Amino acid sequence: MVNLHQCQIVPSACCALCNALPEDFLHAVWYCEVISDVWSTLEWFHQTAPSHSNSFTELLSSFLFNREEFRAEIFVIMEFIQAQNDEPDPPRPPPMQQWRPPDPQCFKVNFDAVVFRRSSLAGIGVIARNHDGEAVGALSSPIPMAQSVADLEALACLKVVQFALEFGLTRVMFEGDSTVIINALLHDAGELASFGNILNDIHLHSTVFQFVKFVHVSSNCNLVADALAKKARSNVGAQVWLHDLPTDIVPLVLHDVH
Numbered sequence: 001m002v003n004l005h006q007c008q009i010v011p012s013a014c015c016a017l018c019n020a021l022p023e024d025f026l027h028a029v030w031y032c033e034v035i036s037d038v039w040s041t042l043e044w045f046h047q048t049a050p051s052h053s054n055s056f057t058e059l060l061s062s063f064l065f066n067r068e069e070f071r072a073e074i075f076v077i078m079e080f081i082q083a084q085n086d087e088p089d090p091p092r093p094p095p096m097q098q099w100r101p102p103d104p105q106c107f108k109v110n111f112d113a114v115v116f117r118r119s120s121l122a123g124i125g126v127i128a129r130n131h132d133g134e135a136v137g138a139l140s141s142p143i144p145m146a147q148s149v150a151d152l153e154a155l156a157c158l159k160v161v162q163f164a165l166e167f168g169l170t171r172v173m174f175e176g177d178s179t180v181i182i183n184a185l186l187h188d189a190g191e192l193a194s195f196g197n198i199l200n201d202i203h204l205h206s207t208v209f210q211f212v213k214f215v216h217v218s219s220n221c222n223l224v225a226d227a228l229a230k231k232a233r234s235n236v237g238a239q240v241w242l243h244d245l246p247t248d249i250v251p252l253v254l255h256d257v258h
């Protein structure tokens with residue numbers, strides 16, 4: 001809920017079980033008083049765990065470094081059971097208005113780039129959604145790795161602008177998780193950077209839109225574009241989908257109404 005709230009998908013980060021505290025990961029699996037019954041059935045659980053953990057890693061390592069290995073196993077298995085029990089999700093409150101593009105004719109287009117290790121290739125992913133959050137187009141394409149990650153991100157941004165133009169979108173809000181590139185675009189900076197020419201191209205292409213806005217989002221609000229970029233690893237060339245998205249992407253889109 002904390003993540004969803006950060007992405008402005010839900011109005012509150014409050015835990016739906018106890019209604020008392022923000023539901024971060026640690027709260028969801030350990031601290032929430034509603035689930036404490038799960039843990040209290042085994043006395044040694046609380047003896048093994050530190051009295052206060054700052055992160056899930058800290059909590060998990062207290063079990064992993066216990067001499068009796070079965071304790072770590074039981075801990076992990078119970079975590080899984082708990083995660084399973086959380087499905088299906090309780091009905092989510094309706095998304096907040098802010099995530100929507102500013103007007104009904106406006107499309108929201110997310111993009112991302114990933115570098116493939118041990119390869120001279122990178123991948124870009126693009127997902128375009130209408131005002132109701134329905135996917136209208138997606139792209140997953142391998143591209144040659146640029147000289148730097150910033151150059152690659154600038155290139156991904158140029159590609160997404162070209163994609164939107166080819167798609168005939170005229171009112172667009174572009175969302176990316178690259179702070180460097182989005183900031184450079186928003187503040188008309190970066191002319192002297194290695195990706196300065198690409199930024200110029202982006203500005204030039206952008207003049208064609210009736211409405212255009214670049215927005216920075218955190219990477220956990222950009223999961224669909226990220227998954228599409230990773231998917232490019234197994235593509236021979238660029239792949240484009242219109243309404244029927246690949247089956248492994250659909251659940252991400254549904255989850256991420258954002």
Ligand SMILES: [Zn+2]
Nearest residue numbers: 015017018032
């Ligand atoms: Zn709770």
